[in-house]
Amino acid sequence: MRLSSSSSSTTGFNQVTREGDKKCLNSELWHACAGPLVSLPHVGSRVVYFPQGHSEQVAASTNKEVDAHFPNYPSLPPQLICQLHNVTMHADVETDEVCAQMTLQPLSQEDQKDAYLLPAELGTASKQPSNYFCKTLTASDTSTHGGFSVPRRAAEKVFPPLDYALTPPAQELIARDLHDNEWKFRHIFRGQPKRHLLTTGWSVFVSAKRLVAGDSVLFIWNEKNQLLLGIRRATRPQTVMPSSVLSSDSMHIGLLAAAAHAAATNSRFTIFYNPRASPSEFVIPLVKYIKAVYHTRVSVGMRFRMLFETEESSVRRCTQTDIACLWLSCNSLWFWVEWSFVPGISYSFLVDNFNFDSRYMGTITGISDLDPARWPNSYWRSVKVGWDESTAGERQPRVSLWEIEPLTTFPMYPSAFPLRLKRPWPSGLPSFHGLKDDDLSIN
Amino acid sequence: MRLSSSSSSTTGFNQVTREGDKKCLNSELWHACAGPLVSLPHVGSRVVYFPQGHSEQVAASTNKEVDAHFPNYPSLPPQLICQLHNVTMHADVETDEVCAQMTLQPLSQEDQKDAYLLPAELGTASKQPSNYFCKTLTASDTSTHGGFSVPRRAAEKVFPPLDYALTPPAQELIARDLHDNEWKFRHIFRGQPKRHLLTTGWSVFVSAKRLVAGDSVLFIWNEKNQLLLGIRRATRPQTVMPSSVLSSDSMHIGLLAAAAHAAATNSRFTIFYNPRASPSEFVIPLVKYIKAVYHTRVSVGMRFRMLFETEESSVRRCTQTDIACLWLSCNSLWFWVEWSFVPGISYSFLVDNFNFDSRYMGTITGISDLDPARWPNSYWRSVKVGWDESTAGERQPRVSLWEIEPLTTFPMYPSAFPLRLKRPWPSGLPSFHGLKDDDLSIN
């Protein structure tokens, strides 16, 4: 992944710094491209950094597992409590893949003790924009033969209104991507039956971004009446190629040595978090860690639920009365939603491209160190789990405490407004409905 | 740079290993793409590894200089004498950029002492193929309007012979690139005046490799009657983007820590050498190091010559009688060539895309440590130089002893067959002629 532009998480859109070569990435768009499951800790907050998880991401990026005969860094604990000094959003200049650069400073021993006593920071704000849509591209969308078929409700909600008195109604749309590039599209409402289409300009975009059927595009209509445009590539197998800048061994040693040096001297160090390259969320808010580790009781045999992003969205039958629950975030506040399944009725819940169904439920089968020799007493992926369904083979057999939601205990997270699905949906919240309701979810 | 395929330097072409996913790169083609100035030490030989130079390459790849407040590795000397256990040639799957992966093992203290006593290995063999041509692409070559104009003598030497009885003479060429991909071209001899052209298939190649005017393509006709096809991209400014796998600081720490660990334990470590990404040749044959450091006398004021790769090839007038000299290599043997310039006559010497003229001559202005604080007593770029001509600004102000050829002393290198240009050129040697002679150099 090669980076071109960057932005501070606190700066706005389209602001070019005085250096001229560094652009600021739009935070809304970055989060939309990253997906609803990805959130970044707040600048200034305290976080927990897991060298193990970082190592996993590097291993995924280099396609190479950690070597056995490695130098040990006995002074480096499996988790470092750090102050998060800076978060910078990046996007790959070639692929638009998002990543975040974080500057961390390990807390001193005294500060670490205080960390557990001081009032915890609120959870991170996931900045999923409300006025947007995301569509997985079809073969027709990516073919050179035609344009892009815009889902009707999406076009009406996200695009500027057309003058339907015209025949046919049409306008020029200008959208900007993560790199602040401008893309122009002819938006037309025609055909029998009538439909929204992007024609002129669409194929240029598809070929420039090298989109293929299965990839997703998303449009955002933000508060400044700007149209933003992002992509999420389908997870294609074996796309990760080893880099040739540094050997994977040296990279592993480098991340460990850098963290160990920073921990020993309480100095700052910098990491890259590639949320879509690997599922290792190795920097998490301290409060999330404390809640999960010290305020949640888990035991073998306990049932849990976990959120995943999936490509498909098949409908399945519910075989038992069950509780579905979900964290939704809006403006720095977290909402806990729960409701009941009724046996025999088909359910499938979809927010954007993200599935929430019982394939992602399981049972805790054990709690132990993932790597007792190298990382004893680590909470990183300390929970062994069994998944309910046959797709379990694709799912990791180990998760971390803070990734799962135990179903038998009430959530310990600050629940500002517990909601039930049957209540009217507050406007401004991300839409989240069953299939029978109107929503903007595609597919 | 992301790698797909690899090969041992000792294996042949097109041999797929049993794993099935690792292909073997053709060594001839790799060296042709790397250029005549790039040579790799022999597997099994002893080499000198310079962490400083490695650090420079990483800095060039990450676009980031080394940070000031870095952890020190006082146990790591500025040069490590190593055994070279393995050399693997790679090529970037996206750009075809070549690089080499080397596995090094630092010698123990006793072995290091022996290294200076034992007979030195012969110099490395630069494997530039003899039967090949390289052409810099013109605007017409890369335009969609037409095909590729093949220089006549190149086509006649490198391509399989056409049947000139046919009208027009034509054939299908099949060439393989570094990744063993097959490219088919229609080779036709037509037009008025007659010329060799590649038509059908050429534009597919140009767009697949994303070639632009100024890039070079090269064809090799090897001993197995296979046609090989490589590219050398023009050095475009600012093409290097920082990677987001690991922070540049961590990469620097990683390479130092990996080398220090290997040196402390006499264990193997792995590095990547990107010859076209940066001019840091940080692994050199031990014999080259010993000759330069211990058997060559240099002093301030001394004149020297150094070889460079350039994009242009302008003819210039020689203003004084001068000695041109050059190392040529063939089958593990080095040849020293020298001849005299005559004032007032235009000279330009070109082997392939490589220029040898007096722009690359200079004077030694000082000898001192490049980084006295971090790397005291290092020979890496210890020679401060002044270049003769105005292009000096683009040239590095510091070079290493083994990169330059002092002009006032006879070379210390084993000179098997000192040649003069006026002698008949031995067949099998790389062609190297003045402009008035026939040769295969283009431009």
Added chain:
DNA sequence: GTGTCGGCCGTCTGCCGACAA
């Protein structure tokens, strides 16, 4: 409501020799 197709037209690709550097 939307994915894919046939139809149709216009642009661009790509092969040719002319011509000049």
Added chain:
DNA sequence: TTGTCGGCAGACGGCCGACAC
């Protein structure tokens, strides 16, 4: 000897509604 151009024919891009799921 070879880089670029005009000419020309055919392929493909790309806009349209039809139709089916």
